[in-house]
Amino acid sequence: MLDVSYKAKVIDAAKRRIPADVLAATSDEYTLANLAHRPTMELIKGMVALSAVSSDTVMANGGQLLDCLSALVAHLSDLQLDEGLFCGGDNLVSPPDSGFTINDLCLAMELVGLDRCSPEVMAVVKEPLMSIARKAAPAMLVGGIHTPNHRWEISSALVGLGVLLDDKRLIERAHQWLAEHIDIQSDGLYSERSPNYAAHVSNPCLIAMARRLRREDFLDIVNKSLKANALLMQPDGTLETMQSRRQDQFESYDPEPFLSQARLLANVKADADVVAFAHELSERDIDDPARHLTELLIDERVCAVLPQVADGRDVGRDAGPRIVDFLDTKMSRALWFDDTAHPLRTATVYAGSDFDATYRVASGLANNASLMDYHTRELGVTTLRLAPDFFDIGPLRPTAIRRTGMRWTAEESRTSGYYQPLEEEYIQGDGRYPMTYEGRFFAQMSFDKRHRDEMTLRSTVDVELSDDGFTVRVHFDGPRTTFACVVGLVGDDLRIDAGVEFDGSMWAARVGSPVIAQAGDTRLTLTHDEEAGTAPTAYDPGETVTFVGGGPRIVGTPVKFSGVTSSDFVLTARFEPMAR
Incomplete structure (x- = not known):
């Protein structure tokens, strides 16, 4: 209908x-x-x-x-x-x-x-x-091509041209690209983990090829992608992006480009999450009518009446939040829904950075150093980062998380140290040695041939989520050093009322004093437990960032907490409605 x-x-x-x-x-x-x-x-x-x-x-x-x-x-x-x-x-x-x-x-x-x-x-x-x-x-x-999604962009163009020009060679070339298999992860995100490229490239290209090549399995892939992105929804209607390996990892993303895709797959597959996503997007203004009108005219299933959101959909209205583990991405989400299946509150715990594998901050990598976020409809913590002063490596970027109920544990181990003289067999008479990478910098030092006296700092971060906020507990093993914890606060007309002073670069929390912020009718109280007498320390985004003139790229208003690794650090956030 x-x-x-x-x-x-x-x-x-x-x-x-x-x-x-x-x-x-x-x-x-x-x-x-x-x-x-x-x-x-x-x-x-x-x-x-x-x-x-x-x-x-x-x-x-x-x-x-x-x-x-x-x-x-x-x-x-x-x-x-x-x-x-x-x-x-x-x-x-x-x-x-x-x-x-x-x-x-x-x-x-x-x-x-x-x-x-x-x-x-x-x-x-x-x-x-x-x-x-x-x-x-x-x-x-x-x-x-250059990037993973380009394979499907060029494949779709080849198939379209092949049909339009009746040239089988073009379609055969598309099949050569498609033989590499679509880069969809088991958790529903493509390898670039980007809402933007899923919405604008991979999904529409797979839909077009499904139609022209009669490949219904491509629609299964799109449905899997849409289900995953539906579960990235934030209370403000944007999508979570900290997991992305592309430019949108530091930006909020409006999911409007998913509209026609979601309506099509809702009517074809009737997955409850995709149906709810389609209903949500259909209620919004049409931002790109050229796109959506074209897709509607080409496939009338886009404008068929949507199925109703299933009454039995697990929206967690009565039993607490719905937990979604994105295993390949190393990310978990908690979503608290209202009775229309729209998120009231969301939280994300994340350990999917590519930094540990590459020691690089670069295009095409997941560079966001956020450990978690927590959003309500009016006020949110958009990032939480911890940066120990340890050989200028920068913030913690755990590579794995484990969950027990509503508690997540992430661990990281970083090692640097000091190098010994080269053994005689590697000594060059002219003093010229290969340019090698130490893990922080390059030098003509043959680092790979030297013994290193290693120094290791191990970090354990426990995150416990609740209906009204979260508690983060951090424990360090290793040398005593300072660290900074930075949270980014977001909200319309955000105001920080107490517990901070400006240190010349950002708001710094006063030791022993809660930080109180508000936006709209919501108040946030941040209490922190650190070693008495801790002097403020700077947040260090790491040499890989600062050497090229980069900065921390913290979304929202940053508030910094300082500590030392010889003591555990505890940060508790509580959101509460303000009395009118």
């Missing part, structure tokens, strides 16, 4: 947004000339979709929008390089970046092939887009 109200909502958003965007992009020659290939094709796709549901809108004002569409198509043709590809930012002559545009082109041509767009629009776009496709095909056939 058609969800009439949802379809009308998407069409209404498209009629308001797409013409405005097209007119703005073509308002003058300079603006159009600076429009990159991907947004250009997105606007063309939007106009094709809009013409399928409201040709009057496209032809209004004497066909002004049709003239704009013609200008966009000509501009896209001009942007195509002689090699048949496009440039994307610093990615020159780029097959994967071209794949994004080609995928949208194939979607637009799929609509044209369904005879759903107006004849006037077909006359403007059909032959020029076919010409672009024919010119791109040879380069896409042999093109390479």
Whole structure:
């Protein structure tokens, strides 16, 4: 059965947004000339979709929008390089970046092939887009990629071109990429663990290939991804991202791009979490109507009436939070739901950093040093980090967690030390030795040939979650040194009322005094137990960060606590509603 109200909502958003965007992009020659290939094709796709549901809108004002569409198509043709590809930012002559545009082109041509767009629009776009496709095909056939998700982006583009141009070689090349198998983890996150790339690349590409190749197993993978992302929902409607290996790991992520995917899979698979996710996203404003209108028109299951959220869904309304263990990602989440299956409070405990394996902070790695977060609808602790002053290695990044009920334990062991003279067989008469990596820095020292007198600091972090907050207990074994614990506080009109003083870089907690903050009608009290007389210490993000001029990248307002490793450190957070 058609969800009439949802379809009308998407069409209404498209009629308001797409013409405005097209007119703005073509308002003058300079603006159009600076429009990159991907947004250009997105606007063309939007106009094709809009013409399928409201040709009057496209032809209004004497066909002004049709003239704009013609200008966009000509501009896209001009942007195509002689090699048949496009440039994307610093990615020159780029097959994967071209794949994004080609995928949208194939979607637009799929609509044209369904005879759903107006004849006037077909006359403007059909032959020029076919010409672009024919010119791109040879380069896409042999093109390479950079990142895990690019494999599915370029595979989808190859399949789309193969169907559009009736060229089996393109589809065979796609199968060569697909033979590597989709990088979905057992916990439902792709290997990049990024909501952004799941929403914009992997999921839509798998959906397109499922349709064109009749690969229903691809929909199973998308459903698994959607279920996982549904369980990353925060009380403010964004998704948890600390686990990501991509740029979004320090940002909140609006899940609106998952909308059509969630509606499709909710109607195909009826998984309770995906159904609830689809209902949640369907109630929001339509931010990208060109995307969602196109997907609705291509597969009408997107706009079918959604199943109801199952009455028996384990939302934890009466029995406490629902605990979800993302085992491959080394992350656990606790979610407290209201009676509409929307999270009231969430907490995340995390030990999935890639730092221990690489000793690098770099693109493509999980770099976020957060050990946990805890969010309510008005006020939250968006990160908690612990940084011992130990050979400038930086904050703790445990690599495993274990859970017993509502208590999590994470452990980390870090080792550095001092090197002895080289043995005679490794001594070079000219004093020139290979450049080697010590774990913190490089030097011409043949570190790998030297004996090291090792110094080790072991850390045990216990996190106990409750309905009104959390308690963190930290124990160290090893040399006595100072450490800093930093929490990031977030909330609308956040105010810190007591227990802090500014130390020149951030708010520092006073020893023996609780920190009290509030936002909206919620108050947070942070009590801390550390060794008496502890002097404030700086938070050290580590030499790998500071050497290149980087900083701690703490989301929210940071509050710092100081301690020494010779004593256990206890931090307790309690959230409570304020009396009106």
